[in-house]
Amino acid sequence: MEGLKPGAYFFGREQSTLELLQEGEFRARAHHLGLGQDLPADACVDIFFLSDLKRILERYGNRGYRAVQLEAGAIGGRMYLAAYAQHLGATGLTFFDDDVTNFFSPHAKDKSAIFL
16 A cells, blocks of 8 residues: 555544554464465455444344444445456455454454454
């Protein structure tokens, strides 16, 4: 990513801000978080979607889980289209839920990993 230091970032959706959580190279960690797959380690960018499921489920009941999954899928789909429009690749992957949350904590405290 041109203009960004290598590292782990948090995107604040409400303010549209990008905050550097920790500078550094995280390819080995991305490999682990992505269930030992090479794709997240080799990627230029890995984007993890996290959500406060407890709050959503309290407010919307079980249908909240479906809504969170739908929203993450729709955003992921738009990201795929943006990547493909620039002749880049994009894919979704599976991951270790708790390890992803721990990696991004304290920002990810009380959140669940939804989509990579």
